[in-house]
Amino acid sequence: MSLVTFLGIYFVHKAGIDIATVGAAFLCEHGLRGVLAPMFGAWSDRIGRRALLLGAALATAAILPCFLLVTGPAGLFAWSLAMGIAGAVNIPVSNALLLDLAPVERRQSVLALNYTLMSVAYTLGVSPAGYVAEKGYGFLALSSGVGYLLVAGLYALVLRKPLPLEKSTTSVLRNMLSAFRDRTFLLFALMAFVFPLSMGMVVAASPIFGAEMGLGEGYIGLVLGGNSLIVAALAIPAATRMEAMGPFRLLGGAAALVSAALFSYALIPDVAAALLVGTVVFSLGEIVFSSAVPAAVAGLAPAGRRGAYQGGWALISSISMGSALVLSGWLKGGLGWQGTWFAYAALVAAAAAALFIARDGFRTRA
DSSP states (O other), X not given: OTTHHHHXXXXXXXXXXXXXXXXXXXXXXXXXXXXXXXXXXXXXXXXXXXXXXXXXXXXXXXXXXXXXXOOSHHHHHHHHHHHHHHHTTHHHHHHHHHHHHSOGGGHHHHHHHHHHHHHHHHHHHXXXXXXXXXXXXXXXXXXXXXXXXXXXXXXXXXXXXOOOOOOOOSOHHHHHHHGGGOHHHHHHHHHHTHHHHHXXXXXXXXXXXXXXXXXOHHHHHHHHHHHHHHHHHHHHHHHHXXXXXXXXTTHHHHHHXXXXXXXXXXXXXXXXXXXXXXXXXXXXXXXXXXXXXXXXXXXHSOTTOHHXXXXXXXXXXXXXXXXXXXXXXXXXXXXXXXXHHHHHHHHXXXXXXXXXXXXXXXXXXX
């Protein structure tokens, strides 16, 4: 993710590709990643997690540095699609592996630790990646390839012993489709999709909102950087206290906090204060849903289908988060920014009420 921050600059300014085409290529990459996630998750239920994770790391080590070969739109789309295929393994299979290794009563703590480390790694990775890019994108390509080779080496070393696995006995196709035939999972996803959608709104739409209202990039970056710091500081202690209640109990409250954050964007007249307050309140909700949602999906998954269900959620999450900026553009054109935030906030408030009402039913099924 730290590298991707600078690849857009490379494709526009070095390869001479227009911004809209770069954005479309990145959207195709994320879309393909989401579409393939259920298949790789289901496949990992049959053959295990190790081979897929190791293969994805090696493939990424080979594909990622090839951005240097991109000279036009055709090469960009080919590179993006290859990256999408390689990246489709990571979220569902690594989450499934973490859940395989974690005791049931410690799932949220383990997932919170993983989420915290990703947040910290992104924050710490941006500055060195920018420095390396200034020295030359060839150095950035080399460091990225070497980095993923080190990841592959860690997988080969650490995962060499037998790993726990509730192995699936059904076909990969049947296993892949099982989550989307599960009415309880679909009902949960229908409510919980507001969490990745809101993440997309905060990460992608709120900076544009702030800039159009006259805020500088420095202030916007500082506020959004504070989000990572809050999550890194509080996610693990919060998860350790929540996990005894189960992942469903507080999701309604988390959605209520997200709704309050979006209402802050709409109601606070001072834009700088609105962005600050809204982002801080959103961070408090993120502390809950970042670990509770994948733990909830794991609880709903039958034996032998953990990877398939994590892949199903990865697809829904990818579509939700990826559509946030497009939806914001449509709504803003008709309602303005204030109306857009009101509409989003009302949607999330409705989901909060639904999650609160349905929590006991989900907990019984899990």
